[in-house]
Amino acid sequence: DVKVTQSSRYLVKRTGEKVFLECVQDMDHENMFWYRQDPGLGLRLIYFSYDVKMKEKGDIPEGYSVSREKKERFSLILESASTNQTSMYLCASSLPGHENTEAFFGQGTRLTVV
Amino acid sequence: RKEVEQDPGPFNVPEGATVAFNCTYSNSASQSFFWYRQDCRKEPKLLMSVYSSGNEDGRFTAQLNRASQYISLLIRDSKLSDSATYLCVVISSYKLIFGSGTRLLVRP
Numbered sequence: 257d258v259k260v261t262q263s264s265r266y267l268v269k270r271t272g273e274k275v276f277l278e279c280v281q282d283m284d285h286e287n288m289f290w291y292r293q294d295p296g297l298g299l300r301l302i303y304f305s306y307d308v309k310m311k312e313k314g315d316i317p318e319g320y321s322v323s324r325e326k327k328e329r330f331s332l333i334l335e336s337a338s339t340n341q342t343s344m345y346l347c348a349s350s351l352p353g354h355e356n357t358e359a360f361f362g363q364g365t366r367l368t369v370v
Numbered sequence: 371r372k373e374v375e376q377d378p379g380p381f382n383v384p385e386g387a388t389v390a391f392n393c394t395y396s397n398s399a400s401q402s403f404f405w406y407r408q409d410c411r412k413e414p415k416l417l418m419s420v421y422s423s424g425n426e427d428g429r430f431t432a433q434l435n436r437a438s439q440y441i442s443l444l445i446r447d448s449k450l451s452d453s454a455t456y457l458c459v460v461i462s463s464y465k466l467i468f469g470s471g472t473r474l475l476v477r478p
Contacts, residue, residue, distance in 0.1 A: 289466060296378070298457070298470030299414070306464060314465065346413060348466070357402065359459075359466055361413035 262362035275334040279347030286352040288330035292343040337369045376469035387448045391472045393441040393458030402461040407454045448476045
């Protein structure tokens with residue numbers, strides 16, 4: 257079974273803090289994704305990576321950066337957390353290509369910025 | 371305009387009903403299409419892929435119309451356990467793009 261693990265289920269941080277959200281997958285997947293999910297807005301893509309050290313901006317990259325130093329790990333960084341970054345963050349991984357590439361998700365991290 | 375659009379619902383139906391969800395996408399170069407299911411406070415999980423020829427998995431039927439850029443999901447004989455949010459997903463330029471989801475409530 258594919259397993260995607262996010263480091264925290266719940267996180268509370270203060271405005272201005274630097275926040276790291278970690279994601280690890282154990283199936284040797286090339287693609288990894290970070291989304292945030294907000295009521296009424298669905299899942300919005302922040303960043304994705306299709307290989308080690310490669311990254312592409314998604315639809316809402318502002319205020320975020322990512323790091324992929326190893327194939328199994330994809331980190332999302334909030335350089336200076338703000339209250340509008342309070343959200344559910346979901347990490348996913350998949351095989352490369354676009355045919356039948358099922359994405360597997362972590363359990364999510366609910367981040368609250370106060 | 372969002373790249374993938376869905377009716378947010380909720381759809382409130384009795385057990386045994388047939389319900390249909392629709393989704394449109396804006397990028398004609400999109401390569402692959404899926405329906406995911408998300409239960410309350412859980413992560414999304416793949417329900418089924420969607421092919422141009424249409425495909426069926428038990429009570430679920432998915433259809434794709436590339437000319438109209440339209441995807442559908444039909445659920446027959448609804449069960450209480452079908453209550454969830456159904457997410458339309460498109461792969462476009464190697465990115466996995468999600469619709470905002472349609473919520474289904476199946477009542478006894």
